[in-house]
Amino acid sequence: MSNFLYDLVTPLFTPGIDLPSGCEETPRAQRQRESVPPIRVPNPSRLGHRSGLLAITICAALQGCVTATVDEMTFMEPTEGIGDASVVIMGRRHAPDYETEFDFIECIGDHIRRGDTSITVLHELDFINMMYPWFEPRTAPLRTDDIDKLLDHQRVAERFTELKLEYMIWIDGSTVETNSSGSMTCGVGPGGAGCFGFGTWGNASDYEATIWDFTDEREVGRISANTSGQSYMPAVVVPIPIIAPVQGTACDSLGDQLLKYLSAKI
Amino acid sequence: MIRALGVATFILLLAACGAREVVVKGNFPQPLMDRLPLTLGVVYSDAFAQHEIFDEAAGRAETDWLVKTGDAQVEFWDTLFGGMFEEVVRISDHDSLHAHESEIDAVIIPYVADLQYTIPLHTNVKVYEIWMKYRFRLVPLSAIHDHDNGDLTIDPAEQLADWTLTAYGKTPTAFLQSDEEAVNLAAVVALRDAGANFATSFTRVPGVAAWMEGDTESFDSE
Structure with a gap:
């Protein structure tokens, strides 16, 4: 849901917009700042200039903000791209x-x-099923040294060759709810239904991507993304969710950096 | 209209009082392994093929749970053994026992020794978990005896190996996911984990390793 809202709203904003009050920054080596007001607005391509500005104003007034910090350390970047090889993200x-x-x-x-x-990005579940039982939680390789052991199995090595697997990217982390407060009461009567109250909750995402070069059997990069944000739900008859797309922002932040690494076009 | 709503509410309340039942179902992939050059017989006991766990509610706030894993167990282990061994023969009666007498190298008999599950109601943690303990026996074909009533029995004195392994599956709570769906998913994850554990450890089980090296005497003397 939050990703959907994020996709709707993101195109309205340009990089470098000031963070609203209440969004604190943390000093890191490399940082991205994103302010993402997650309310449903019409598709920006159909908006005129004025209605776009109006939407931005409404968003600015009702936004739940997300702070994102991205750290990157990569080397041996494929400057010509990865050609017809494939990548799997797990x-x-x-x-x-x-x-x-x-x-x-x-x-x-x-x-x-x-x-x-x-x-070519392979689908995670398809890949895990194709490689069963070598990428189950119990058996998945934890270090690049383990790749050799995997390749000792002839059928596994043949499958890797068929897939033309060049990069394996491991994502470690999760999104958690950090706090929640408030209360809301809803009722139904002969004249209609409605809610009254206010709720707020915070979410935090912490993910790290580790890039393995499968051909050279070595680690070639680490990218981490930490995001946090506070969501609100005021209700006067109708509840109005103001969701901070914390996980969606982490996804876009990590996705952007990985895309820059893998793509020759960007 | 109001009467219909009342009846629907009453039915829902009655449904809430009944046991919650999960018949475990899943799609299980064949293992990607170099097949061992063995013809393996497999005996699934009735207790294994119809395995289920019934958990009676501890209080009024809880409901009874019935988790049926038997069909999924048989489907899963058939798939796994089929991908691990050159040939697999299911032994279920006198005919199947004697039909492949000359081909079968050994017979494996799996048992579910224990199964435990937790749902968020039990633990206040937003995770559904299933933990299983299996026991496997590997015996020569001569250790299997059939009786007039069709039953098969195993002579434990003749066994080649006897070992246990554990498996664990968990799934986090998810939006629009019922308790039953989550328990099913956790069971499927646990079955896959059991398969991964079995597939990667089978040849390292001391009795199995000794038998595969043709050194059964050293195991018998232990």
């Missing part, structure tokens, strides 16, 4: 207390596919 799921969400991995994959249609 989530880490071996920790007992959290697991990287499947839809987050799908979101990053879609982001890269949209950004450069020449890049």
Whole structure:
């Protein structure tokens, strides 16, 4: 839901917009700032200049803000792109207390596919099923040294060759709710239904992408994205959700950096 | 209209009192492995093929749970064994026991030794979990005896290997996902984990390793 709202609203904003009050910055090596007011607005392509400005004004008044910090350390970038080779993006799921969400991995994959249609990004679940049982939480390689052990299995090595797998990207992290407060009461009567109250909750995402070069069997980069934001839900008869797209922003931030790394066009 | 609503509400309240039932279903991939050059017989006992766990509600706030894993167990292990061994023969009666006597290298018999599950109501953690413990016996064909009533029994003195393995599956709570769907998904994850554990450890089980090296005597003397 939040991704959907984010997609609707993002095109209305240009980079460099000031963060609204209440959004704190943290000093990091490399930083992206995004202010994303997640309310439903009409498709900007259909808006005139005035209505666009009006929408921005309404958004600015009702926005739930998201702060994003991205750190990147990559090397051996494929300057000519990856050609007809393929990439797989997978989530880490071996920790007992959290697991990287499947839809987050799908979101990053879609982001890269949209950004450069020449890049073949394999679907995570299809890949895990094709390679069963070698990429289950219990058996997935944790270090690049483990690639050799995998390739000892002839059928596994043959499958990698068939897939032309060049890069394996591991995403580790999750999105959690950090706080919540407020209350809301809803009622139904003969004359109609309605809600009254106010709720607010915070979300924080913390993800790290590790890029493995499969041909050279070495790690060639790490990118991390930390985002946080506060969502609000005031209700006077009708509840109005003002959602901070925390996970969607993390997806776009990581997706952008990975796209820059993999694509020769960007 | 109001009467219909009343009846619907009453039915919903009654439904809430009944046991919640999950018949585990999933799609299981074949393992990507170099097949071991063995013809393996497999015996699924009735307890295994119809395995289910019934958990009675502890209080008025809870409901009974019935989790049926039998069909999924058989489907999953058939797929896994089929991908791990050159040939797999299901042994279920006198005819199937004697039809492949000369081909079968050994017979494996899986058991579900224990199964536990938790839902967020039990733990206040937003995760559905299933934990399973399996016991496997590998025996020569001569250890299987058939009886007049059709039952098959195993002579434990003749076994080649006897080992246990555990499996774990969890799935987080998700929007618009029912408890039943989440428990099913956790069970499928646990089955896949059991398969991954079995596939990667089978040849390292001491009794199995000794048998595969043709050194069954060293195992018997342990």
